[in-house]
Amino acid sequence: MFENLSDKLDRAFKVLKGQGTITEINVAETMKEIRKALLDADVNYKTAKAFTDDVRQKALGNNVLTSISPGQLLTKLMNDELTSLMGGTTADLNFPATPTVILIAGLNGAGKTTFTGKLANYLKTQRNKKPLLVADDIYRPAAIDQLEVLGQQIGIPVYANRESKDPVAIAREGIAQAKQNGQNVVIIDTAGRLAIDEAMMVEIEQVKDAVKPHEILFVVDSMTGQDAVNTAKVFNDRLDFTGVVLTKLDGDTRGGAALSIKSVVNKPIKFIGTGEKMEALDVFHPDRMASRILG
Numbered sequence: 001m002f003e004n005l006s007d008k009l010d011r012a013f014k015v016l017k018g019q020g021t022i023t024e025i026n027v028a029e030t031m032k033e034i035r036k037a038l039l040d041a042d043v044n045y046k047t048a049k050a051f052t053d054d055v056r057q058k059a060l061g062n063n064v065l066t067s068i069s070p071g072q073l074l075t076k077l078m079n080d081e082l083t084s085l086m087g088g089t090t091a092d093l094n095f096p097a098t099p100t101v102i103l104i105a106g107l108n109g110a111g112k113t114t115f116t117g118k119l120a121n122y123l124k125t126q127r128n129k130k131p132l133l134v135a136d137d138i139y140r141p142a143a144i145d146q147l148e149v150l151g152q153q154i155g156i157p158v159y160a161n162r163e164s165k166d167p168v169a170i171a172r173e174g175i176a177q178a179k180q181n182g183q184n185v186v187i188i189d190t191a192g193r194l195a196i197d198e199a200m201m202v203e204i205e206q207v208k209d210a211v212k213p214h215e216i217l218f219v220v221d222s223m224t225g226q227d228a229v230n231t232a233k234v235f236n237d238r239l240d241f242t243g244v245v246l247t248k249l250d251g252d253t254r255g256g257a258a259l260s261i262k263s264v265v266n267k268p269i270k271f272i273g274t275g276e277k278m279e280a281l282d283v284f285h286p287d288r289m290a291s292r293i294l295g
């Protein structure tokens, strides 16, 4: 995860690390290198520029130049700024009602159905919840099959209605079943498309309006870089989601999405997917991710 970015940041810092004295010019040059490393990692231009300008200003303002170990101070500053760029603190899910309704949105292939299973498994094994999964993709029978297989694998019930072509009705039926059976979290896996599509957006808006979910999690493939951020923006404008799930961080993703999404849509990353298995899910901690990136 982010090896390339870590290497590049490390190289950019080499000049400063361990030096007894550094100059304003050193700092400016290092920030230029850092900005390049961020852009190479697919961080969007505005974010990268704002970030390095900020670090530079703080570095100069915090007397980094006159401190005993300027390299160390700058590393700490970078760590703090990266953490804040990714949202600062860990953003937990909210469970304000019984059942709590969580709507899952995103494009096809992003990892929605896999995440739906992973989230249910996490809530059951680590948060002591009783989830129900709802298969709300009326276009792909295979998507229902996939969710049922996952449900069996993790021992969590799945509500599906293969006869119905009405996603709003299916979502409502799922919630009614959860109430009847005492399940306290309902996770609704919705239909995606290969690209942003008006019909898909209208459909998911209708489901949102009907069931008033407490959480709307937008799932996006981190490997798609700046596209991930652009897609997030469109979904957020329509759905005003409550959190982001970044999938496939186990691959050789360059990291740009993790670093840009919060500042572009101002919604926290809540989870990261780190593999295909049901256990491959982590709660997102901005501070840990920052330390990881800085190595």
Ligand code: GDP
Residues within 6 Å of the ligand: 106, 107, 108, 109, 110, 111, 112, 113, 114, 115, 192, 247, 248, 249, 250, 251, 272, 273, 274, 275, 276, 280
């Ligand atoms: P959906 O169309 O959005 O429901 O996407 P799926 O859940 O079917 O996932 C698409 C593909 O991505 C599947 O092959 C998943 O196994 C894979 N996948 C999902 N999440 C992850 C992840 O975090 N890491 C990796 N390596 N693969 C993932």
